[in-house]
Amino acid sequence: MAAASNLPSEDQFLCSVCLDVFTDPVTTSCGHNFCKKCINDYWDTNNQNMCPLCKKVFTSRPELLVNTFMSEMVSQFRQSAQQKASSSSSEQQESKPGEVPCDVCTGTKLKALKSCLVCLASYCETHLEPHLTASRLKRHQLMDPVENLEDRMCTKHDKPLEMFCKTDQTCVCILCICSDHKTHKFVPLKEEYEERKFKMEAQIQQIIQERQLKIETIKGFVDISNRNADREKAEGVQVFTDLKESVERKLNELINTIEEKQRTTKKQAEDSIRELEQEISELMKRSTDVEKLSLSEDLLQSVQALNIHHPPPTKDWSEVSVPPASYEGTVVRAVSQLEETLSKKMKKLVAEVKMKRVQKFAVDVTLDPETAHPHLILSDDGKQVNDSDVKKNLPNNPKRFSTSPSVLAKQSFSSGRFYFEVQVKGKTDWDLGVTRELSKRKGDITLTPQKGYWTICLTNGNQYEAAADPPVLLSLKSGPQKVGVFVDYEEGLVSFYDVEAAVLIFSFTGCSFKKKLLPYFNPELNDGGKNSAPLIISPVGVN
Structure with missing residues (x-):
């Protein structure tokens, strides 16, 4: 055997x-x-x-x-x-919670290696062997171990769900596609899986890319925040350093004032003491001479000598005094002066900081000759304009101003913030600001926000006003030599600055722009040469 x-x-x-x-x-x-x-x-x-x-x-x-x-x-x-x-069961792993157990094992359930879709059972290594060796069992469909095998079988035909009906979006067996789904579109379950896997991976990659882009955006915000913080710290250090220097200068002035008064009092006292000591010395010398006469036996001669040697003349010190120097009020006055100085200094420094903040939104602006009134002369670089009193023969296109001696910039803005500066030195009349792209350009023009113009004006060499409805007279300590124009489109803000003085002149607030905005320039009439100086678009930050 x-x-x-x-x-x-x-x-x-x-x-x-x-x-x-x-x-x-x-x-x-x-x-x-x-x-x-x-x-x-x-x-x-x-x-x-x-x-x-x-x-x-x-x-x-x-x-x-x-x-x-x-x-x-x-x-x-x-x-x-x-x-x-x-022997094999001692080597195989016992089924743990969450793992598929063998359906054949009695007693201790071992971990299943495969599940059979024909037998609707899961097998450990030992009980799986017949499916790997027996010719008839080899035909059975094996898969990685899963629970609830009944859910993977067609309830109608008791066959494995190995096809996918795209029409009904459901899993079907091989017999379903010959009966209930025979007119439908179907594919093998694996093909549907691959297609869905591809779509899922594409979606995941897209989401990953979106998240990575979001990360880069956030990092960009952090970088901007860091730059803003660095700028603010630098500006803060500069402001407080200037204030500290002002305080130190005022402290030194206070100490110098007190010490000068102290030196004056001390010198006055020393001079008086020196003069008194000199008189005392003279008196003591005369006293010695008198004492010598007392030793003489010739009284007649002594009496005559006393008549000759009378006390020397001295200064009347009854009205002379050197009172201690009074410092009362010195510190109070110094602090008051410091407060006034610091107030002016702080206002100036804050104004300069604000100017720097709007200047960082500077844009390059050039004049558009197609919009210029025929009287106007534009420089070749598009940075200067003035009135010539002579009308040129130019085509009257829809963009060109026909009555007002005005011109627009080539650049337009429909979002964000922008800033530009214009030199107005030597002029007696001008208008500056921004206007809507579709605002009126033919005939008489009313410069008001209602008409799509946000401007300030100078007339008669000294009268400044904001072109609102009604106009707003502007009280300026001195006429600006250079005007800065700042616009925050979303905020609805148009502000004008005296650049050299770093002072806000006027602001239009709560504006509704809706359309594109263009910088607006009006050098006004030449006035026989009195107003011949040009408006000059200046590089920002250059005074």
């Missing part, structure tokens, strides 16, 4: 009817082996005495005798399989 280690493969001991290891194996006259119960049930079911394998038909049901040799071989095979299973 062969040793257990040399037993044939398992598929030689499988009944072709039940596909399991023989139980009470019997042999038909055609030489094929079956379980005794399986072959009898087969003949009873089919009502025909035929071999299931070779299809040989018997005239009568053969007498079945147990194949003792096969029974012994099967017994040895079972014993060997049990030993192998016992």
Whole structure:
């Protein structure tokens, strides 16, 4: 008898009817082996005495005798399989929570390696072996272990759900596509999976890119914030350094004032003391001379000498005094002066900081000759304009001003903030500001926000006003030599600055622009040469 280690493969001991290891194996006259119960049930079911394998038909049901040799071989095979299973089970992992257990194991459930969609069961390594060796079981569809295998079977046809109906967006079996879904569009489940996987990966990549872009945006905001913080710190250090220097100068002035008064008092006292000491010295000398006369026996001569040596003349010190210097009020006056100085200094420094903040929105502006009134002369670089009193023969296009000696910039703005500066030095009349792209340019023009113009004006050399409705007279300490124009489109703000004095002249607030804005320039009439100086668009930050 062969040793257990040399037993044939398992598929030689499988009944072709039940596909399991023989139980009470019997042999038909055609030489094929079956379980005794399986072959009898087969003949009873089919009502025909035929071999299931070779299809040989018997005239009568053969007498079945147990194949003792096969029974012994099967017994040895079972014993060997049990030993192998016992050894293997000790090496395999026990099923843990969340893992799929083997459906065949009794007692301790081992971890399943595969699930069978035909058997609707999951198997550990040992119980999976028949599906890997038996020819009939090899045809079964295996997959990674999963629970609820029934959910993967078609409830109508009891077949694996291996197709996907795109019309109904549902999983179907191979029989469904021949019946209920035969007119629908369908693809293999794997193809649908690949397509969905591709779309999902594309969506994930898009989301990742969006998140990465968001990260870069946030980093950009942080960089801007850091630059703003650095700028604010630098401006703060500059402002407080200037204020500190002002305080130190005032402190030094206070100390110098007190020390000067102290020196004056001290010198006055020293001079008086020196003069008094000199008189005392003279008196003591005269006293010594008188004492010498007292030693003489010639009284007549002594009396005559006293008449000659009378006390020397001295200063009347009764009205002379050196009172201690009074410092009362010195500190108070110094602090008051410091407060006034600091107030002016702070206002100036704050104004300069504000100017720097708007100047960082500077844009390059050039004049548009197609909009210029025929009287106007524009420089070749588009940075200067003045009135000539002489009308040029130019085409009257829709953009050109026909009555007002005005001109617009080439650049337009429909969002954000922008700033530009214009030199007005030497002029007696001018208008400056911004206007809507579609505002009126022909005939008489009313410079008001209602008409789409936000401007300030100079007339008669000294009268400044904001062109509102009604006009707002502007009280300026001195006429600006250079005017800065700042616009915050979203905020609805138009502000005008005296650049050199770093002072806000006027602001239009709550404006509604809606359309594109263009810088507006009006040098006004030449006035016989009195107003011949040009308006000059200046580089920002250059005074």
